[in-house]
Amino acid sequence: MRRQMLDQSVAPILDALAEHRERADASFTPPGHRQGRGIDERVIELLGLDVFLAEAVALGGLDDRPPGQRALGLAEALMAEAVGARHALFSTCGSSLSVKSAMLAVAGPGDRLIVDRNTHKSVIYGIILAGIEPIWIGPGWDADAQLPHPPGVAAIGRALDREPAAKGVLLVSPTGYGTCADLAAIARLCHERDRVLVVDEAWGAHLPFHPDLPRCAMHAGADLAVTSGYKMGGGLEQGSVYQLRGDRIDPAVLKLRADLLGTGSPSPAIHAALDGWRRQMVERGRELLGHALRLSRQARAGLDELPELAVAGRDLVGPGRSADFDPLQVVVDVSGAGVGGADAAGWLREQAGVEVGAVDHRRIVARLTYADSEQTVRQLLAGLRRLVNARSALPAAVPVDLPDPAELEPEVVMLPRDAFFGNSAMVPASQATGRVAAETITPYPPGIPAVVPGERISEAVLDYLRAGVATSAMRIPDAADPTLETMKVVCA
Ligand SMILES: Cc1ncc(COP(=O)(O)O)c(C=O)c1O
Numbered sequence: 001m002r003r004q005m006l007d008q009s010v011a012p013i014l015d016a017l018a019e020h021r022e023r024a025d026a027s028f029t030p031p032g033h034r035q036g037r038g039i040d041e042r043v044i045e046l047l048g049l050d051v052f053l054a055e056a057v058a059l060g061g062l063d064d065r066p067p068g069q070r071a072l073g074l075a076e077a078l079m080a081e082a083v084g085a086r087h088a089l090f091s092t093c094g095s096s097l098s099v100k101s102a103m104l105a106v107a108g109p110g111d112r113l114i115v116d117r118n119t120h121k122s123v124i125y126g127i128i129l130a131g132i133e134p135i136w137i138g139p140g141w142d143a144d145a146q147l148p149h150p151p152g153v154a155a156i157g158r159a160l161d162r163e164p165a166a167k168g169v170l171l172v173s174p175t176g177y178g179t180c181a182d183l184a185a186i187a188r189l190c191h192e193r194d195r196v197l198v199v200d201e202a203w204g205a206h207l208p209f210h211p212d213l214p215r216c217a218m219h220a221g222a223d224l225a226v227t228s229g230y231k232m233g234g235g236l237e238q239g240s241v242y243q244l245r246g247d248r249i250d251p252a253v254l255k256l257r258a259d260l261l262g263t264g265s266p267s268p269a270i271h272a273a274l275d276g277w278r279r280q281m282v283e284r285g286r287e288l289l290g291h292a293l294r295l296s297r298q299a300r301a302g303l304d305e306l307p308e309l310a311v312a313g314r315d316l317v318g319p320g321r322s323a324d325f326d327p328l329q330v331v332v333d334v335s336g337a338g339v340g341g342a343d344a345a346g347w348l349r350e351q352a353g354v355e356v357g358a359v360d361h362r363r364i365v366a367r368l369t370y371a372d373s374e375q376t377v378r379q380l381l382a383g384l385r386r387l388v389n390a391r392s393a394l395p396a397a398v399p400v401d402l403p404d405p406a407e408l409e410p411e412v413v414m415l416p417r418d419a420f421f422g423n424s425a426m427v428p429a430s431q432a433t434g435r436v437a438a439e440t441i442t443p444y445p446p447g448i449p450a451v452v453p454g455e456r457i458s459e460a461v462l463d464y465l466r467a468g469v470a471t472s473a474m475r476i477p478d479a480a481d482p483t484l485e486t487m488k489v490v491c492a
Contacts, residue, residue, distance in 0.1 A: 006081050008282040013275040016071040017268060020056050030265070031055045054269035075275040082282050083208040084218040085225075085243035087251045089258060090274055092266040095202040098226040098240040100126035103170065104257040105224065105249055106196050107132045110415070112166040114159045117405060118148045118448045119172055120200060121478060124416070124440050128453065131417040135163050139448065140320055141404045145312075145333070146362065148405065148446055149322045150181035157189050168196035168223070174203045174214065176358050176447075177312070177365060178329025179322035183220035196223040196248045204326070205233040205241070206370065209285030212293055214324040223248050232328065232369055234277035239270045281370075288370035295377045296327045296368050302381040303330075308337035308388045328368045330380075335362040337388055340397040340473060344387055347394055352383030360445040361400045361473050398473040403464055405448055411456040419453035419490050426486040429466060432457045435489035441479045443468055457487065 033039050036052030044052075072090065080088035091098045099122040107113045109131035115123060118139040127134050137159050140149035150173050160166065169190055173181040183199060190197040199217035201207070205227035207216035217225035225243045229235025242258065244251055280288075303311040312331040316322050334344045341359040348354040348364070357367040366380055387394075413436055414422075424438035434456060441451040443465055450461050468474030469484045480488045 004081055004282075006078055008078060008082065008279060010074075010078070011272075011275045011279045012071040012074040012078070013268065013272040017054055017056070017272055021053060027056070051269065054272060055267065072271060075271065075278075079241060079274065079278045080243065082278050083216065083227075083241075083243055085245050087242075087244040087254075089242040089244075089251075089255060090266070090271050091240040091242065091258060091262060092238050092270040093240065093262055094238045095200070095226050095228040095240040096120075096122040096125075097261050098242055098258070099123055099200050099202075100129055101254070101258040101261050102198050102224050102226050102242060103127070103132065104130050104260065105254040106198055107167045109417075112163055114156065114163060114166050114169045116151055116169075116171045118150070118175065118446075119170075120202070121440065121442065121449075123170065123172075123200065124449060124452055128416045128420045131415060133415055134412070134452070135159060135166055136410060136412075137169075138405045138409075140322070141406065142321060143404060146400075146402045146446065147177065147312075147316075148175070148448060149179055149316070149320075150175060152320065153182050153185045153189065153323075156186050160189055160193055160195065164193075166195065168198060170198045170200065172200040172202075173217070174201070174207075174326050174329070176203060176329075177316075177331050177363075178203070178326035179316050180204075180214040180324040180326065182323035183217055183222055184215065185323075187221035187223075190223075191221070191248075194248070197221075198223065199225040201225040201243075202228040202240075203231055203329075205229050205231065205235070206281070206285075206289060206328075207326070209281040210289035210293065211286075213289065213328075214326055218243050218245050221245070224254070229274045229277060232367065234273065234280060234371070236267075236270045236273040238267070239274045241274065285370070292328055292368050292370050292372055295372050295374070296330060298374070299330050299366070299368065299377050299380060300327075302377070303332060303384065306384060306388055308391070309334055309384060310336055329357075330366040330368060331363055332366065332384070333363050334387075335397055337391045338397055339387075339391050339394045343394050343397075347387055347390065348383050351390070352379075352386055354380055354383035360447065362397065362445075398471050400445060400468060400471060400473045401464075402446055403460075405446075408450060408458070408461050408464065410452065411458065412452075412454055413456050414454035414490065416452055416454040423491050424488050425491045426480065427489055429462060429484055429487050432487040432489055433459045433462055435487075437487070438490045439478075439480050439488040441465065441476055441484075441487075444475045444477065445473075454490075457489070 103126035114135045199222045229239035310333040316325045345359045356364040358365040437451045442449045
């Protein structure tokens with residue numbers, strides 16, 4: 001842990017909000033509800049007045065004070081210090097937007113960027129928006145578990161050698177399964193070639209605050225990371241943080257790129273929650289996350305008593321697999337109980353009052369955080385025990401044939417931006433082979449884009465997608481026609 005120079009016991013945005021509330025000024029500036037006075041009481045009954053009271057200082061006090069007294073700037077400096085970054089920037093537009101701005105900060109129209117194919121859709125949209133030429137790097141693939149792992153160091157080294165003009169590498173780590181890339185080794189490879197490493201760390205905002213969690217992007221030496229403060233942390237939804245390290249990316253450029261897409265009216269409540277969570281983590285992160293780690297061990301021990309369910313653990317780590325994993329992501333394979341992930345999750349929600357965080361065809365993921373307790377873990381385990389007992393009443397799992405993503409090597413024939421914004425038409429899927437896609441098609445499972453705008457649609461991809469959709473075990477939510485009867489292709 002680095003030595004702290006700033007007074008981490010303060011939370012300047014919370015203080016500014018408290019001060020604003022105390023002053024009770026007559027305000028003639030948005031928000032129009034005037035600190036909640038105009039809000040319908042039925043809304044207050046559910047949301048409470050405090051939500052609206054917090055929407056008070058977007059103009060009056062947070063960022064219009066003299067430099068040095070700006071609450072937002074100080075809160076960001078405190079966050080940067082807390083996570084081992086040189087700079088931090090808060091965003092209120094979710095990591096979906098931060099990922100795009102981060103990409104725009106390192107690559108522009110026509111630039112090449114080495115990108116992890118097992119990515120969130122915001123990365124694809126960032127590629128389209130920026131006019132980036134993606135150099136895809138496939139995930140590691142565990143064929144038995146039908147599970148993608150982050151790309152390995154050797155594969156990234158080869159891509160960097162093959163693409164000397166690429167601006168750098170963009171990876172997702174941790175993934176939604178909690179699996180992590182070897183960021184320290186990959187950062188070294190990038191920096192040896194003076195390239196940048198950008199990490200979509202949406203699932204890793206908590207990592208800097210406990211030594212037994214995987215190493216976070218900043219500690220591993222990445223240049224830029226984006227975290228979602230609310231996924232694994234205590235932020236409000238949409239609270240996201242850019243973290244910047246080293247001097248390969250100019251913070252002023254990042255700020256400009258963030259402004260290009262961001263809102264001019266950021267929610268002070270979202271900023272305040274990030275600020276308060278940072279203070280809480282600096283002061284008590286070790287204790288609170290230590291407790292969460294103990295709960296994870298309890299959950300795993302409980303699951304070990306259910307032979308029909310298999311919980312992923314250190315088996316996720318090793319050569320050809322992941323470099324590390326976050327034990328707070330409790331990944332449970334339900335296929336041994338003969339049920340599918342979505343049916344198990346639906347049953348748990350409806351019959352056991354348990355909402356899990358993610359689902360694939362054979363797994364559910366229960367995400368523990370610093371806010372969980374013995375009680376919530378008991379509820380999870382009780383729900384899973386009941387699920388096992390009720391399994392014969394659930395639909396039988398439908399097997400899905402998932403090829404190794406490497407077998408579906410995409411042929412990129414146009415910039416994704418040109419294909420996305422150019423002329424396009426819907427054609428029957430039977431006529432789509434050989435055409436250039438004008439849309440993204442991401443089948444779930446495995447949640448890895450099979451087709452990205454600008455790629456030639458191969459027979460192999462089409463067969464795999466249509467066979468998957470026919471089983472009803474595969475969904476394609478982002479396709480213009482999720483039934484895949486028709487596909488959106490580029491036309492001249
Ligand atoms: C890996 C990854 N990156 C980025 C995002 C976008 O985050 P947000 O929901 O904060 O916009 C998500 C959302 O789930 C994600 O899983």
